[in-house]
Amino acid sequence: MGHINIPQIIGTSQAINRIYELISKVSNSNSTILILGESGTGKELVAKTIHYKSSRADKPFIPVNCGAIPTELLESELFGHEKGAFTGAIATRIGRFELADGGTILLDEIGEMPAILQVKLLRVLQERSFERIGGVKTVNTDVRIMAATNQDLEGAVKEGRFREDLFYRLNVIPINMPPLRERIDDIPLLCNYFIEKHADRFGRNPIKITDEALKIFIEYNWPGNVREMENTIERLLVLKDDDLVSPYDLSERMTGRRIPEIPAIEDDINPFIGGIDLNAAVEEYEKRLIIHALELNNKVKSQAAKYLNINRTTLIEKMKRLCL
Numbered sequence: 017m018g019h020i021n022i023p024q025i026i027g028t029s030q031a032i033n034r035i036y037e038l039i040s041k042v043s044n045s046n047s048t049i050l051i052l053g054e055s056g057t058g059k060e061l062v063a064k065t066i067h068y069k070s071s072r073a074d075k076p077f078i079p080v081n082c083g084a085i086p087t088e089l090l091e092s093e094l095f096g097h098e099k100g101a102f103t104g105a106i107a108t109r110i111g112r113f114e115l116a117d118g119g120t121i122l123l124d125e126i127g128e129m130p131a132i133l134q135v136k137l138l139r140v141l142q143e144r145s146f147e148r149i150g151g152v153k154t155v156n157t158d159v160r161i162m163a164a165t166n167q168d169l170e171g172a173v174k175e176g177r178f179r180e181d182l183f184y185r186l187n188v189i190p191i192n193m194p195p196l197r198e199r200i201d202d203i204p205l206l207c208n209y210f211i212e213k214h215a216d217r218f219g220r221n222p223i224k225i226t227d228e229a230l231k232i233f234i235e236y237n238w239p240g241n242v243r244e245m246e247n248t249i250e251r252l253l254v255l256k257d258d259d260l261v262s263p264y265d266l267s268e269r270m271t272g273r274r275i276p277e278i279p280a281i282e283d284d285i286n287p288f289i290g291g292i293d294l295n296a297a298v299e300e301y302e303k304r305l306i307i308h309a310l311e312l313n314n315k316v317k318s319q320a321a322k323y324l325n326i327n328r329t330t331l332i333e334k335m336k337r338l339c340l
Contacts, residue, residue: 025061026209027202031194035062042189043069048141050126050186051164053193056243059164060124062191067120072160075119078112083125091133092149101150111148113140113157120160126186127167127178134179141185161186196238196245203234206242210249218253225261228312232263236270262312264323303338306331310340 025032025039042049043066051059060079067077085093096111112121123129129137140146145156163186172178196203207225215222225233238244248270252261263271305324313319321331334340 024209025058025065026206027199028205029199029201031199032202035191035193038189038191039066039069042066042191044071045189046160048160048186048188049162049191050169050189051162051191051193052169053164053166054195054239054241055166056241057193057195058242059166059193060122062193063120063122063162063164066162067160070120070160072119076116077120077122078116079122079124080112081124083128087130087133090130091136094133095136095146095148096151096155097149098151101148105150108148113146113159114155116159117157118159120162123161123163125165126163127165127169127172131177131179134182138179138182138185141182196241200234203245204230206245207233207249210246211253214250214253220253221259223249223252223256223259223261226263226312229261229263229266232266232270258316258319260314260316260319262319262323299338302334303340306334306338306340 025035027033039062049063049066051062053059063079064077067073080094082090092109092111094111094113096109096114097105099105099108123137136146140157141161144158145154147154169178169183169187173180173183196206207230211222211225233245240247248267252265256265306320309320309323310317313323317331318328321328324331326334
């Protein structure tokens with residue numbers, strides 16, 4: 017299937033290697049799969065990969081976002097309707113289950129599906145058949161069903177928001193997607209992948225993330241997971257005038273605008289050990305901050321000044337005064 021451009025799953029961490037193993041095992045079965053994980057972890061990407069590695073690869077892959085379609089339209093979207101079934105039904109419409117015949121349907125945000133449709137979906141899972149809205153003819157469909165959610169479905173079952181029998185029908189093979197904070201070894205690889213992907217798209221040079229900035233990438237919690245990281249890289253590629261990314265270029269959400277750690281001065285060489293001269297201490301700290309900013313920005317004064325939130329001329333004056 018060389019003509020199909022499947023997005024890659026990037027990573028070599030233990031957590032993502034377990035996902036690769038599961039994909040290999042389940043691709044050539046027809047078992048129903050439930051993909052669980054936080055938003056932005058790559059649930060649809062895994063579903064697509066399973067589909068395109070399966071014997072159904074040359075048939076349709078049809079994703080449906082159950083949370084994005086209003087309840088009154090979702091039934092028609094999934095199962096189709098006959099002409100005249102309701103006001104505005106001026107023609108017969110084929111639903112997503114029929115469109116996916118022979119292939120795979122992904123029911124994303126399955127936890128948002130209203131109870132009345134959960135019953136109809138249960139029948140499709142059991143019998144692989146349904147009727148269009150307003151129809152009497154039973155439609156048979158050969159489709160592999162996958163579902164995905166960022167919700168705790170077991171909790172929803174206990175609270176009565178999700179049918180228990182449907183949950184067990186869907187949960188034949190669960191795949192738990194790890195959040196990015198549990199696969200930090202993959203962060204440098206993901207950064208490089210997204211830089212190359214979007215630099216090509218924007219027709220610009222790739223950016224380089226300094227070690228100091230990469231440390232922030234690794235320590236950040238990434239509540240939006242891989243999707244948030246990709247958006248961050250894309251934003252840097254669009255907004256950066258040069259190619260070097262320093263901590264100053266990252267959002268306050270990521271950095272907390274932390275003052276960089278300054279190496280401690282050993283007591284045996286500390287010029288202030290006998291008592292503090294405040295002016296001298298401030299001057300020493302200022303000197304170290306400037307050296308730190310210059311090292312971080314490859315000694316480019318304009319970038320160092322930007323990092324320190326001062327004008328370039330001010331930085332040059334301070335460097336002269338401090339004999340740097």
